[in-house]
Structures are given as C-alpha cells and as structure tokens.
Amino acid sequence: MRRALIALLLLAPLGFLLFHLFVSGAEDPIKYIYTVSGGTALTLLYVTTSLSLLRRAANFVRYRRMVGLFAFFYAVLHLGNFLILDMELDLKMALSETLDKPFIYLGMLSFAILLFMAVTSLPRLFAKYVRYHRLIYAALLMTSTHFVMAQKALSPLQWGMVAVMALIGVLKLLQRTGRVRF
Amino acid sequence: MHYLKKERWEKGGSSVTDEKLFEGRRSFIKLGAAMAVSTATVMELAAKESVPAPDLSYKNDPNSMDLTPSSYGDITSYNNFYEFTTDKKRVKPLSRRFKTEPWNVTVDGLVEKPFTIGLEELRRFPLSERIYRFRCVEGWSMVVPWIGFELSALVRHARPLSGARYLRFETLYDPGQFPDQQRTLFNALEYPYVEGLRMDEAMHPLTLMAVGLYGHSLPPQNGAPLRLIVPWKYGFKSIKSIVRITFTETPPLNSWQRAVPAEYGFFANVNPEVDHPRWSQKRERLLGSFFKQKTLMFNGYADEVAQLYAGMDLRKNF
Secondary structure, eight states, rough: HHHHHHHHHHHHHHHHHHIIIIIIOOOHHHHHHHHHHHHHHHHHHHHHHGGGGGTOOOOGGHHHHHHHHHHHHHHHHHHHHHIIITTTTHHHHHHHHHHHHHHHHHHHHHEEEEEHHHTSSSSSHHHHHHHGGGGHHHHHHHHHHHHHHHHHSHHHHHHHHHHHHHHHHHHHHHHHHHHOOO | OOTTTTOHHHHHHGOOOOHHHTTHHHHHHTTOOOGGGGGGHHHHHHHHHHHOOOOOOOOOOOOOTEEEEEEEEHHHHHHOOOTTTTTTTTTHHHHHOOOSSSOEEEEEESSSEEEEEHHHHHSSSEEEEEEEEEEEETTTEEEEEEEEEEEHHHHHHHOOOOTTTTTEEEEOOOOOTHHHHHSSOOOOSOOSSSEEEHHHHHTTOEEEEEETTTTEOOOGTTTTTOOOOTBBOOOSSOOOEEEEEEEEEOOOOOHHHHTTTTTTTOOOOTTTSOOOOSSSSSEEETTTOOEEOOOOOOGHHHHGGGGGGTTTOOTTTT
C-alpha cells in the first residue's frame, strides 16, 4: 500500500508533464520535456542518496531502490527527448553534439552510470555489484554540473537548488567519513 | 561617413505620417482589426485571437518573404525579459503594471547636439509594418509583425559627429519596477542592460525601432514602449524599453558579452555554422510547431546584410 502510494507520488511529475504537453499546451514542448524530466531525475537522485541521512527519523531506506529506478526512468525520458524529439534520430548529429559540448557528455556519462546501477539493482546482481553503486556520487556531481551548465543564467530558485545540492553533498561527506552519525 | 548630408527625415515631409491619416485613425479602427493587417493568414489569426485593436497607423508590409506570423498569444506570453524574471512565462503577469508614460529617450555622445525626445515625438517618424523572423540564441524562434520606424531616421535626426562609429543602447534602470534589478546577489545580469550596434548596422534599412506589433503598441513584456529589432541577429541584441542611445567611437560592451564573454560576442549574427559553446545553432524551433527547422544564415537576411561583414572571420567575430 505504502509502496503504491510512493510510486504514485513519483509518477506525479510525469502526469504534470503530460497534462502541460497535451492539455494546457507548452510553447516549447521539447525544452519543457527536458526541464521536467531532467529536474525530476536530478531531484530523485538526491532523494535517493539522502534517504540514509534521515534513517533515524524515518526509515525509508527500503524504498531506495524504487526511488533510484524512478530517477533512472526520468533520465530515460530525458535522453529519449534528446535522441528522438530533439535530434530526430539523427544519430550522427547526436554523437557530434555530444562530443562537442561538455555539458552533454557529462549528462551522457551520468546516464551510463545510472544505466549500470539500474541493471545491477536486480537482486542477484546487486550483491555482486553493490560496492560499485558508490558511483552515484560521480553521477550526482556530473548531473549537477550538467544542470548548471544548461542554464543561460541561474535564477534565484536555481541558486537555491544548487545550495540544497551542496548541503546534501556536505552532509553525505560527513556521514561517509564517519564524523557525524545520522 | 556622410550621414550628416542625408537629412532625409527632415526634408521629406511626405515620409511623415499624413496628418489626415493620423487623425482619421479612429474611423480606420472601425473598419475592423482585420483591415490593419496585411495577409489573409494574419487576418485569420487576428480574428481568432484577442489581439488588441490597432492603435498605430503605418505602412503595411507586402510580406514578400511570405512569412506566417506567430500567434499574438505566443508572441506576448513567451518572453525573455530578465529585468522581470528569467522565467519566460512569468514575464507577462509580472510586467502588467509597467509604466510607459511618460517616457523619454536621451540621445547623447558624439552628436552635434544631445537631446531628449518623448515617445509621442518618436512615433511621428514614419511607421511601417515589418514581418520579421525573430530567433533566440537558445534555439527557438518566431515570426513577428513589428510596427516601427527605421533606426536610420533617428540616427540622421541626431546628426552624429564624424567620430561616431558605434551606438550604445541602454534599458531603463528602475529597481522599483524590475524585480531582478532589486537583487544584488542573485541577479541574472548586471543592470542596466546594454546593447550596441556598429554605425552601418544601425543605418541598415532592416534595422527597426519597434513601437508596436500586430498593429498595436508594444505590450510591456515585449519591451514597451520602444525596442530595437535587428532581424539578422539573435534576439538578445534587440534591447527592450530603451531610455538612452549614445553615439561612441569604440564598440560598447553589451550585457551578455560582459557576463559570459566566451559565449556571447558583439555581433551575435544568426549563424548556423557557429555554435554557441553549449547549444547548437544549426536548427531552431519555431513557436507553435513541434519539430525543428533549419536555421538560415543571417536568419534569412543574408542577401541584405552579408556585405556588412565581408572579409570578417565570423568564427572570431561572433
């Protein structure tokens, strides 16, 4: 029951996106899909890593895999938007764009990490590969940079998001080094 | 430079809006909004949408490029106007109470006699409709039926001195009206917003000082009451809500060049061959259509303006 509710909550951004695309109408749909799918994926990645910070207050760690997989799902939408709608499946152009623009290859590298984590989250593989799941920190760093670089200028709201991301980063670092116990 | 000799604006009484036509604009309006716009497509759009009744009289654009204007709704609700916010959709509600009257523009620098001119006076320059492509460096575009006068008319009126080689434009600085100007820490840009043109670009007949669109005065979100339109350059060159024009000897440092010099140059000509370091400029998405279209060299105005940049390396001079 609880699991279903959380899944529903995690699907809300998709519902929001579809509503705006097909009902209220977005002026620049491709850009809009980028923003919502990317923003959600990034947020969920941070949520995934922060769950262990809250372990004492509320133990949601058992939902971590689910949240992580939803983050991957939004990342797939984001990449799909790039390849199918934006590049119109012109793979040659997609490749040259990727190699040409640092923020795109940061995004691609992050996606590769997420893909690896999603595949190895299957129960049998997980035990074997769990220690490599620390790669999520690399993905977080690259995705955050990707997000900042994609903006023409950061709005106050986006500065706030960067501040929250940095705070989570510091807390995780303190937790990892064992200086503070959460 | 012989701009002083060509005082066409002062001599040519016929090019000023006919007083009878000007006085008769009320009856003109009664003929219906559709009369004021030039193509059947526009008429259709105008009929469907709540385009405000035209309040400007002007010469229609024959629309020889056969462009279909974007809808009035799209043009006026999807705006980059960082003084209000970086959110394109929130500019319209945030700018609703923007004060455009009284409005004065100061012309100074290397001119015979600096002056300040009111909006009413500016609107007496011969107004014409110009249906132009408008492309943003971010990769979206639209087609806008602007109403305005040629900047060259104002330049001649200003009688620039022979040393004047560039024009520097400035947007209103008024933190009381512009939320982003109140921020000192997380402001998107340094203000006031500044843009510049070389003299020959300013004198080009395509370069427009827009006071309206779709026959109606500019809404605040589109840069009321007076903005620059240089159709072969990226949108950020066309500075909004202008209060000062200064003639200078050296190229002015425009706002985006000051903010991120590696990404924005002085010229900002639309050029599919030269990518912005983060965004490809090969294609663009026209507002209202889902898929992208190819971007044209100089935004489709190469025949008219390419000679201005003959011999220049456009990769360096971006």
